Amino acid sequence: MPVCVQQASKAVSTCQTAGNPPESWDQDDRSTTLDAESAESAQAEEEEKEEEQKDMEDGELTEDEVAKYLSNLGRSATGLQHVYLSLSIPRKSLKNVSILSNYIHLQKLELPNNKIKDLSCVSHMPYLIVLDVSHNEISDFFGFQPPKNLKEVDFSHNHISSMKDLSAYTCLRKLILDYNSISEIRGLEKCSSLTHLSMEHNKILRISGLRNLPLRQLYLKGNLIKRTENLQTLRTLQILDLSSNRIQSLSGLQDLHLLANINLESNMVGEIKECTHLQYLLLLRDLNLKRNPVQEQPDYRLAVIFILNHLTVMDEKPVTVEEKVLAVNKYDPSLEVVAARDHMTHMMYQHMQPQGIFDSTLPSLDTPYPMLVLTGPQACGKRELAHKLCHEYSDFFGYGACHTTRGPYFGEEDGCDYHFVQDEEFQNMIRMGSFVQTMQYGGHWYGLSREAIESVAREGLACCVHMELEGVFSLKTSYFEPRYILLIPTRIEDYVSHMKARGFYTKAQIEKAVSRIDLYTKINRERPGFFDSVIICDDRKEAYSALRQLIKEYLGLEEQEKEGRRSTGVTPQNATTDEGGESMTAKKLDANPTDTYSQNYYSKVQTRLLPQKTSAELASIHRRQQMVRDALVGKIPRAYTQLFKRYVHPVPSLLTPQSADHNEDSSSEESCTSSGLSMNGSAGVLSVGSPADGLDAGSGPKVEPLDVSLLGQNLERLKDHMEPGLSPDSSCSAPEQASPTVASSPGRPGSNAKPILPPIPLGRKAARICATADRAGRTGG
Numbered sequence: 177m178p179v180c181v182q183q184a185s186k187a188v189s190t191c192q193t194a195g196n197p198p199e200s201w202d203q204d205d206r207s208t209t210l211d212a213e214s215a216e217s218a219q220a221e222e223e224e225k226e227e228e229q230k231d232m233e234d235g236e237l238t239e240d241e242v243a244k245y246l247s248n249l250g251r252s253a254t255g256l257q258h259v260y261l262s263l264s265i266p267r268k269s270l271k272n273v274s275i276l277s278n279y280i281h282l283q284k285l286e287l288p289n290n291k292i293k294d295l296s297c298v299s300h301m302p303y304l305i306v307l308d309v310s311h312n313e314i315s316d317f318f319g320f321q322p323p324k325n326l327k328e329v330d331f332s333h334n335h336i337s338s339m340k341d342l343s344a345y346t347c348l349r350k351l352i353l354d355y356n357s358i359s360e361i362r363g364l365e366k367c368s369s370l371t372h373l374s375m376e377h378n379k380i381l382r383i384s385g386l387r388n389l390p391l392r393q394l395y396l397k398g399n400l401i402k403r404t405e406n407l408q409t410l411r412t413l414q415i416l417d418l419s420s421n422r423i424q425s426l427s428g429l430q431d432l433h434l435l436a437n438i439n440l441e442s443n444m445v446g447e448i449k450e451c452t453h454l455q456y457l458l459l460l461r462d463l464n465l466k467r468n469p470v471q472e473q474p475d476y477r478l479a480v481i482f483i484l485n486h487l488t489v490m491d492e493k494p495v496t497v498e499e500k501v502l503a504v505n506k507y508d509p510s511l512e513v514v515a516a517r518d519h520m521t522h523m524m525y526q527h528m529q530p531q532g533i534f535d536s537t538l539p540s541l542d543t544p545y546p547m548l549v550l551t552g553p554q555a556c557g558k559r560e561l562a563h564k565l566c567h568e569y570s571d572f573f574g575y576g577a578c579h580t581t582r583g584p585y586f587g588e589e590d591g592c593d594y595h596f597v598q599d600e601e602f603q604n605m606i607r608m609g610s611f612v613q614t615m616q617y618g619g620h621w622y623g624l625s626r627e628a629i630e631s632v633a634r635e636g637l638a639c640c641v642h643m644e645l646e647g648v649f650s651l652k653t654s655y656f657e658p659r660y661i662l663l664i665p666t667r668i669e670d671y672v673s674h675m676k677a678r679g680f681y682t683k684a685q686i687e688k689a690v691s692r693i694d695l696y697t698k699i700n701r702e703r704p705g706f707f708d709s710v711i712i713c714d715d716r717k718e719a720y721s722a723l724r725q726l727i728k729e730y731l732g733l734e735e736q737e738k739e740g741r742r743s744t745g746v747t748p749q750n751a752t753t754d755e756g757g758e759s760m761t762a763k764k765l766d767a768n769p770t771d772t773y774s775q776n777y778y779s780k781v782q783t784r785l786l787p788q789k790t791s792a793e794l795a796s797i798h799r800r801q802q803m804v805r806d807a808l809v810g811k812i813p814r815a816y817t818q819l820f821k822r823y824v825h826p827v828p829s830l831l832t833p834q835s836a837d838h839n840e841d842s843s844s845e846e847s848c849t850s851s852g853l854s855m856n857g858s859a860g861v862l863s864v865g866s867p868a869d870g871l872d873a874g875s876g877p878k879v880e881p882l883d884v885s886l887l888g889q890n891l892e893r894l895k896d897h898m899e900p901g902l903s904p905d906s907s908c909s910a911p912e913q914a915s916p917t918v919a920s921s922p923g924r925p926g927s928n929a930k931p932i933l934p935p936i937p938l939g940r941k942a943a944r945i946c947a948t949a950d951r952a953g954r955t956g957g
């Protein structure tokens with residue numbers, strides 16, 4: 177307030193002195209008035225000068241004052257005297273600090289928030305290390321002789337408009353020049369120790385003059401910078417703040433491999449793809465792109481997190497694990513995720529439709545509908561081989577034609593190779609729940625419809641289809657359990673020239689197909705059993721004969737041929753359609769019931785959904801296993817020994833007449849034994865079958881030891897599969913009832929079981945198979 181009053185009175189007096197005289201004054205009076213006036217103004221000037229002088233004296237640092245603020249008593253650099261090393265005088269409106277020339281031993285000088293313009297006193301401080309003259313009125317950049325050890329300088333909030341050569345300041349580590357009017361960075365070339373440079377809120381138009389500096393932190397916030405240029409030599413840079421500039425592109429940052437923190441808030445970055453310039457900065461953890469146009473891009477955050485997957489903080493918000501997983505699932509989902517999504521989509525749309533039963537492909541409890549899938553990269557010959565196979569083994573296989581939105585190639589027929597449909601129709605079919613699986617390949621949709629499989633199944637044939645790897649993954653999530661045969665080219669040149677020769681493919685398509693060979697081989701290498709068989713398809717003829725051989729093994733036709741040739745001398749071609757051969761095939765198929773697929777779709781899903789066992793449950797399993805072990809060494813009453821007997825009751829026929837034909841085989845026993853393991857809840861006794869069945873320890877050759885290691889597992893599985901109120905024993909004692917079964921041998925890919933297709937359903941072969949069944953019935957079924 178006093179200052180204001182003083183200023184106001186000063187203004188009034190000035191105004192009065194400088195104002196024009198009133199017009200009414202006459203000429204005579206004028207001379208005397210002027211004399212008086214000049215005397216007054218001289219007096220006023222004198223007063224002003226005195227006031228200024230007083231002000232100067234106020235802003236002048238005196239020895240007494242210095243004495244008050246000195247601190248940090250220590251030894252002088254020469255080590256001979258005790259001296260004060262630090263002086264800190266903030267907010268004193270100091271203007272003249274020339275007295276400090278006498279304080280030559282100062283190592284730290286802090287004079288922030290004063291009115292200092294001249295710093296020449298620093299020239300007399302050769303040992304100065306830290307200088308803070310922020311918030312002053314300095315316009316002369318480093319206007320003093322260089323103290324050779326000067327390490328930290330703060331010139332922020334001054335009036336500096338240009339930089340000068342600082343080559344004498346080789347020790348300078350930290351330089352703060354925020355809030356000045358500097359338009360160009362220069363003079364720092366020789367500052368070989370400079371690790372921290374801050375020039376925020378200046379008028380810098382472009383980044384320059386930083387070449388090869390060992391900077392770790394660079395702050396250039398609030399300038400007029402448009403490009404992230406001339407930074408590539410700052411190899412040690414860790415923190416870069418370029419917020420509040422005009423940057424559009426992030427190109428130029430890609431070589432700064434130590435960057436951990438980039439602040440680009442309030443710039444003009446508009447494209448997500450700009451982040452790809454940062455994707456190889458593996459140490460980058462914190463990126464701020466707030467208030468950039470890029471924020472408006474859909475899924476901006478997820479996309480950036482996907483590109484820069486090492487980020488832990490983005491736009492000042494921590495990046496969560498969930499976000500990282502979401503980002504990967506969105507932009508580069510694994511084959512499993514794609515398959516799961518595909519399956520989910522089709523299941524959902526299917527369930528939204530009125531439910532109809534596809535009777536021919538309906539999965540039974542232990543035998544799925546038989547399917548054969550040929551897979552491999554595009555144009556490896558799988559389609560050709562599938563057609564050939566279905567033609568030669570037309571009594572066993574029918575070709576399942578997929579739907580596609582691509583147009584037919586020359587010579588392709590609608591309904592034969594594919595069902596060619598428009599995109600709209602394909603999408604409609606998806607929404608109608610028509611597909612089992614779909615995939616996009618080369619910009620077109622492909623899909624295997626339920627109806628395509630069912631129409632083959634209605635013919636009494638197994639369905640043979642071809643598809644890419646994604647289709648296989650998807651099909652594996654469905655209740656179908658096909659055999660998968662991988663056809664893989666190994667001579668890449670031949671493969672490429674074959675594709676070129678077909679004349680359908682662009683260079684990019686060929687490259688894509690070739691690149692996918694690795695994907696197939698990788699899956700085959702890393703997931704043993706994922707494919708049931710692998711056939712090299714460099715030579716189509718050889719590939720087909722390998723496939724043919726495999727199929728004959730699958731169908732059991734090999735032995736049939738041998739037998740047939742031995743007894744009747746029929747040719748292999750005839751053998752497949754020969755009635756005797758057919759019955760042989762049926763026999764072969766049923767003679768290995770341990771190969772049936774017990775883990776049907778529902779139990780698979782159930783198993784996946786089962787929670788982890790609690791410690792109580794594990795203890796229970798352990799107890800029961802112990803009981804069994806005790807029984808083995810005879811410690812337990814006789815009732816337990818029944819566990820180790822094979823159950824001989826015939827298994828209910830859920831399959832074809834062929835399987836009924838073999839119910840008396842040991843296979844049925846096995847199936848029932850494993851499925852019949854049960855816990856008698858009331859008695860707390862484990863039992864198999866009923867005593868009424870005449871089972872007794874040691875009675876007859878049918879008593880075989882049970883695989884004890886499987887016991888706990890089977891008990892648990894059975895428990896899970898049992899409906900409440902359903903007696904476990906009833907599964908065996910009432911064969912006509914379709915009870916849940918848990919077969920002992922899964923016979924799935926990767927198991928040691930010889931691969932065999934499930935029984936071909938009734939159809940074209942019905943008459944012959946019925947005849948076989950009749951014969952079996954007559955002989956004792």
Ligand SMILES: Nc1ncnc2c1ncn2[C@@H]1O[C@H](COP(=O)(O)OP(=O)(O)OP(=O)(O)O)[C@@H](O)[C@H]1O
Binds near residue numbers: 579644645
């Ligand atoms: N339903 C499906 N699911 C997944 N992939 C499929 C499906 N139907 C076809 N495919 C595969 O899509 C790829 C492209 O099919 P397309 O018929 O256009 O190729 P192509 O050049 O004729 O090669 P190919 O001789 O292997 O069929 C092929 O590898 C094909 O096997």
